[in-house]
Amino acid sequence: MREAVLHCAAIKDGQFAHFTPFQAFVTVNQWHLERGFNGFGYHGLFMPDGSWFPGRPFEMIGAHVKGHNTGTLGFLLIESRQITDMGRFEDFFTEAQRCALTAKLAELPGLETVSGHNDYAPKLCPGFKVRSEDWL
Numbered sequence: 001m002r003e004a005v006l007h008c009a010a011i012k013d014g015q016f017a018h019f020t021p022f023q024a025f026v027t028v029n030q031w032h033l034e035r036g037f038n039g040f041g042y043h044g045l046f047m048p049d050g051s052w053f054p055g056r057p058f059e060m061i062g063a064h065v066k067g068h069n070t071g072t073l074g075f076l077l078i079e080s081r082q083i084t085d086m087g088r089f090e091d092f093f094t095e096a097q098r099c100a101l102t103a104k105l106a107e108l109p110g111l112e113t114v115s116g117h118n119d120y121a122p123k124l125c126p127g128f129k130v131r132s133e134d135w136l
């Protein structure tokens with residue numbers, strides 16, 4: 001895969017505050033099933049404490065950015081506060097998430113680009129402007 005696309009969960013303040021990574025996965029999986037997806041559309045998620053929960057196998061096409069799923073990996077960052085306007089990474093996510101995501105991206109041979117869902121659709125997701133040079 002040459003590109004990773006970052007996402008947020010678009011949740012309310014505290015909505016996932018006491019969730020385990022598995023509970024977050026199950027909840028988002030249910031949302032995706034209700035939208036007609038074939039289950040959890042991302043390749044994994046990062047909790048505010050930096051823990052990682054795998055989603056779709058990296059070899060499987062995701063369901064995370066309409067028209068751009070082939071050749072991309074989708075990573076969901078569970079925000080620590082509700083995203084209502086564009087901000088900076090640290091406005092919504094933790095340093096533990098930054099470290100965990102950076103480490104995961106470093107494991108991906110051939111990765112050339114890191115983008116945000118908002119690079120492909122008129123959305124706030126993931127709540128900040130993603131720049132490849134900040135992640136690679």
